[in-house]
Amino acid sequence: MLLEIEDLRTTYTDSSTESTVTAVDGVSFEIEEGESFGLVGESGCGKSTIAKSVMRILPDNGRITDGAVRLNGEDLTELDAEPMRQRRWTDIALISQSAMNALDPVYTVDTQIKEAIEAHESWSEQRMDDRVVELFELVGIDPERRHDYPHQFSGGMKQRAMIAMALVLDPDLIIADEPTTALDVISQDTILHHLEELQAETGASMLLITHDMSVVAEMCDRTAVMYAGELAERGPTETIFTNPYHPYTLGLKNAFPSIHGGADSLISIPGAPPPLTDPADACRFADRCPFAAPECRSSDPPMKEVADEHEAACARIDDVGIETMREQAAKREVWHGVDDAPDGASAGDGAASAPTEVSGGDSA
Amino acid sequence: MGAKGYIARRAAQSVVTIFVVAVLMFVLFRLMPGDPTAVALSPALDESVQQEMARQYGLNQPLHIQFIRYMASVVTLDFGYSFFQNEPVRDILMRRIGNTLLLMGTGLLLAYAFGTSIGALAAWKRGSFDTRVLVSAVLFRSTPVFWLALVLLYVFGFHLEWFPIGHMVDAEATYSGFLDKVFSVDFLHHLVLPVLSTVPFYMAYPLLLMRTTMLRIEGEDFITMAHAKGVRDRDVFAKHAARNSLLPIVTTAPIVVGLAVAGNVLVETIYSWPGVGRTLVQAVLQSDYPLAQAAFLMIAVIVIVGNFVADLLYTVIDPRITYD
Structure with a gap:
């Protein structure tokens, strides 16, 4: 079992009113190696909070209060900051909800992909460059464009660049949080197919988070339906939709x-x-x-x-x-x-x- | 249009602005109460001497001729003779502009270095550090420069005698040149109090702006993404959050330069700093019109050049800027 989420509970505290919101309330599911797992639910049901909890990139007021997130058997919630930092991107990569804003506007795409490498590996400049070129070709962007700034990319290109960035260190698990929400239907379809192919090629597992049932139906082996911080139903995608x-x-x-x-x-x-x-x-x-x-x-x-x-x-x-x-x-x-x-x-x-x-x- | 075209256009705009300021200066000085001739030409002098002096200064010419001569003098940087110091205005100001830029530049440099870094840290750390910084910044922002200058002068100069109470260097010291003087301990000793009087006020603005911008930037998706990539915290802070927060800091820099010019006039006067600001105050008090006019113009030029430099910097630090 690659990822086991067991009875996860994540809360947000509003410092001004001292009130606590339990965004994720006792959620459990598992993802096997090479599997595509879909998590569907409406906005605000806590599905992105699960993604942030797994990577431990919750905002300051967010906290995992209970449960375990085991990656290859190791409980990530127990890790210290530095070992956790090392797990990020080498083991779990994220394709973010808003590719439009997930790239820093003041650096070139190339610099930002290399930044992910440099945070974990000490590759030569040549090796990093080869990797970026390879990834750009893989996701279908002209490698000549790698020195462009994000604002010079179209929405679809940014999303592809994000996928390239997610693949850079061959992670075991890719969390795709609404990977195509900001795109038009045509680009959505192309990107999803691309993602599917790449996942099959690299053998990575994928946690696909979306509010779009059709995306899950097309992409995922198993699916969980989430409602108001809890799982409502979990099973093979096929039967979730038919029965x-x-x-x-x-x-x-x-x-x-x-x-x-x-x-x-x-x-x-x-x-x-x-x-x-x-x-x-x-x-x-x-x-x-x-x-x-x-x-x-x-x-x-x-x-x-x-x-x-x-x-x-x-x-x-x-x-x-x-x-x-x-x-x-x-x-x-x-x-x-x-x-x-x-x-x-x-x-x-x-x-x-x-x-x-x-x-x-x-x-x- | 490329970067060169943009720079050329901004430079041309700056020149036009300076020209407009020069025209305004001419009009304002002639609208001011008091007759300049009455000041420069003492009634005690002989009638023929008075007329000869008025001719020398060009004060017997009709207004439009005076205007043309004035604008010609602006273009050639020849501002005539001071009424009182019997020396070309240009020579007087050239001697002092360096002193002013030194004092103002040091103050602004320190203010921006401390203001932006403390503001960034306050937003990053939050909590009680942030609260203390915020209260101090608001306090600094509402402390008038002249008041702080007088307090520092009284406490550290007059009472404790830790620092000299005025001037740039010791009266008895001699230096072979400007640079020799500037790099002396004596000069730095004199520089401390005037700079300390201005830095708190100058730094409050960039500090508060940096803090607010950082708080906004920290919520951006690319910050979350940087964390997700496993980028180390200090790199997320410096390379992403702080780096992006610098953009408005540069945009608003000309406002602070404007504040600094005003602050400098006060500090130079209080600490007898031989700069353009103090010269300006003296010239106005003595109705030394040629000197005052040129000093005003020079200060306007400092502000306009500051704006121009900020615009150039902006094109360097924000790749999204287009040149059209």
Whole structure:
């Protein structure tokens, strides 16, 4: 096992209000050697915090309070600053969310890639230069352009340069945090294919973090769905998409455009994720869930196996029955009736079996 | 357009600005209350002598002729004779400009060296160090230069007698030349108090600006990225955070040069420093118009050249600058 994340808990403290936000609350997953692992979830669910926790590059107010992050068996959370610094980029590299701003504007791309080498190795200037040229060719940028400044690159080129930089020291694990979000659809596709090829070539594992389900579907062997600081579901990508178990994943699937259906077939999930300042011992999704029952609000359901190598954190799967759940979740009125039944008790079975109101359009 | 074209254009703009200042100077001096002829030409003198002197100074000419002669003198750097020192204005100022630049340059250099590094460190370290720096900077920023100069003069010059209370060198010392003088212990001893009077005030601005910019830059993605790359903390600080924070420091440098010019006039006067500022004050008090005019112009030139240099520096430190 290359990377094992076990019960990771990361918090941010707001110094002015003394309040603490638990951005990641007990997340566990593993990544095997050579595997592509997808982590999907909406903005603010804590997926980037996981990336920053693994690399230990959290901002000053962020702290790993519990759990372990084991890379090749070594717990990174226990390391001192200097050994941790040495693990960065040689073992784990990052392709950042915003390639546009992840390059320092006052240095050439060449200088910035070499800086990563110099921080860890003492290669000759010639060897570093050969490596940069090799990488530029690999990611499809004319090596002549390596002495350009970042502002002279297009968005797609910057992203390619970032990928080149990530590969420079042959890391075991590449964390790609929203690697294509800032790009247009065409560049997105090219970059993703490129990334896939390069990963296969180098044999590195990849943790792909995105809010875009299609990216994960295309790229990843296994996928975890994250919601409000916790994992909702984890399993092979194929079954996550074809046979999801968690109501949140079911909702996401509805909200995701299919090539077969028109835009009007999309069903949004009403409501918004709960604040993470003071998480109650309850299912985080209960307030938005059409299948929620009183028990969902009294204890936080643990992950449990629902199929082969497939786990979900929902207490209602057995009671409602997964077939009924999938059937009901595909109906617009099931989701948009929930808003009108604020009382927790009646929102549970009542909404699932007898929707109170048929909602017309998509709620914004 | 290339860098050369840009530099040439900025140089041309600077020259035009100096020209405009020169015109303003001519107009202002003639709008000032008091008749320059009454000062220069003592009524006690014989009528014919008075007329002869007015002719020499060109004061009997109509205004437009005076203007043309004045502008010609600006172009040829010939500012005529001082009313009182009976010496060409140019010679007087040439002797003093070096002294002014020495005092001001030392003050600005120290202010920028300390201001930017302390500001950067405060933002990097945060916490109580930052708070102390912030309070000190605000204190420095609100301490008038003349007040601090007088306090230092009183405490360290007059009372403790650690430092001389004025002038550039000891009255009895003789030096073979300017450089010989400048590199003497005697001179440095005289330099301490005037420089100390100005540095706190000059450094507050770059310090606060550096601190604020650093705090913003530290949140940038490329800083996180540098950490992720495993770049050592001190390199992330110096090569990325501080390096990027220097850009606004250079842009605003001309403002501080402007402050320094004003501060220098006060400090030179208080410490009897033989510079352009003190000369200016004396010339104005004595209604020595030719000298005052040229001294004002010279100070304006210092500010304009400071702006020009800052613009040139900016093209060097920010690769994103385009020359059009």
